[in-house]
Amino acid sequence: MKWKDIFNLGIKMGQDSDIRNVDTPGSYTGSYSDCAIISGNENREVNTVYVAVDAGVAELLLVDELNRKGKKIDGVIIHHPTGPGGYNLTGVVDIQKYNWERFGVDPKAADRIYIKMVEEENIELSARNFLAVENAARFLDIPVICMHTAIDNIVQVFFENIFKKNNLGTVKDVCNEINSIYEVSKASKYGDGPYIIGDREARPGNIMVDMTGGIDPDPQIFSFLKKVGVNTLIAMHYGQDNVKAIKESKINAVISGHMASDSIGINRYCDRLESQGLDIVAGAGLYRHRRSGTNRSK
Template sequence: MKIQKIYELAIKEGMKADPRDKEELDKFLEKSKKEYENLKDDEKEFFDLEKLTNPYSDTRILAGDPNTDVSTILCGVDIEVGEVLLADRLREKGKNIDLLLAHHPEGKSLAGLPGVMRVQADIWHREGVPINIGEFLIDERMKEVQRSVMPVNHNRAVDAAKLLGIPFMNVHTPADNMVTSFLQKGFDEVPPYTVKDVISFLRKIPEYNMAAKTGTGPTILVGDGDKRAGRVVVDMTGGTEGPEEVLEKLANAGVGTIVGMHMGSKLRKKALKYHINVVIAGHIASDNLGLNLLLDNLEKEGIEIIECSGFTRISRL
């Protein structure tokens, strides 16, 4: 399977699991097309053409020829310079490594992280928050995240991969969409009665079960296990954490419990203030679940997956 096909498959699966419907995604891509068409000729060279077909600016082929055939992937939650050197060392020992696959973005994907955040407004809208309010709130948060990633040395790992001739790509929001969809479907099919039931549900999933045994599993961050969960909303996609102001809007819309990967102190204080239960499923465990759901598609094609950097392969085939 060629790298380009793996990339296209990741985008396709991400769009299938996207909180937005096909019409909204088509509008998003059409907007990118019009943006490109309206640019002056001397500005078009700076436009990322991948935006015309890929709505996820944090998911890209970062190094290597897209037409390279892949039979073995070294996959990790984070692929940084250390993991690139690990791949090179494995090659020296005779292990075939055709592609480095990261979850978290590097290079141009990291620079593009703020671009995927607007989907959060659509998730809130689905729960009853007016879209105009959601878009205003996320726009301000996007600017904040943009400022935070601007000074980062984005290309360190990408440069290392290029120097060693190892193809490199990452899949961020598509995998996050898949874990969000998977969990939300489970909670909707059998709604948990109490917050403790939310924890029990998560612990039955292999990735969270493993994490619980190492002290990094599902945890109640806000609320009490015996309290009723109310409407459970999975908040695990859209690049990174949203704005703290949205907690009030979600509470007013009737959300009882948020299940997330992580939550900072400011958002936690707002959740306390507005009486929203918060269950932290676990960041790396959630990333593992999203990657595993994606990699099932690649394993069907006979691709071997080698684990590293916090990733454990669990097949559902």
């Protein structure tokens, strides 16, 4: 596959799963600021990709070493943003704002919180060095892509579809349901299973999936979500401040796990790439699992 076709397929899958398009088909046709071709000519033919949740210079050196030992990896796909994808991460936070508003949060309040989040995150991001991977990729001549929010959109819709029909009795049942997903059960075996914040015996009520939009939300949002009737959140991870705010807001949350949840979206993308003839080498953090029925293995 051409490098640009691999990238464009990821973006297309992200658009198809974008909640704005799920609600109103065709309403969002743009790309995602945290998805980028970091290195490699876009017309380069690539046959085998190393795919990881995170990858830094060390993984690129690993790929180079694997190739020395006979593997023929000719591209790297990283989920978490790097290069311009890292610096421009806040360009996708508007998806979160859309999600809050679709649950009924007042647009003015949503706007205020959104602006604060973007401002604060931009200050953090501008202090970072997101250039190391691109630099190493150039020296090693390895094409690299980062594909972040497009993947997280797939995760968002995957979970939304599971809990669309909410007939589960308790928050604990929601957690068990999540733990039955292949990637999550795999992570559980490593001691990285899903967990509950709040009351495990409560009824799940109104469930909101919070998987996409680039960054952790501002802790202020949870009291607003409680006010508009959200009872249970499902998210891949939250920081300490958010966990505290969730408890204070008396919302319950089920945390599905970072590597497991990202793997769910990456696996969907890998399945499609495999169906187009690409070989996948599962790298750091990826619990590889096929759902498409293809039988190619690596």
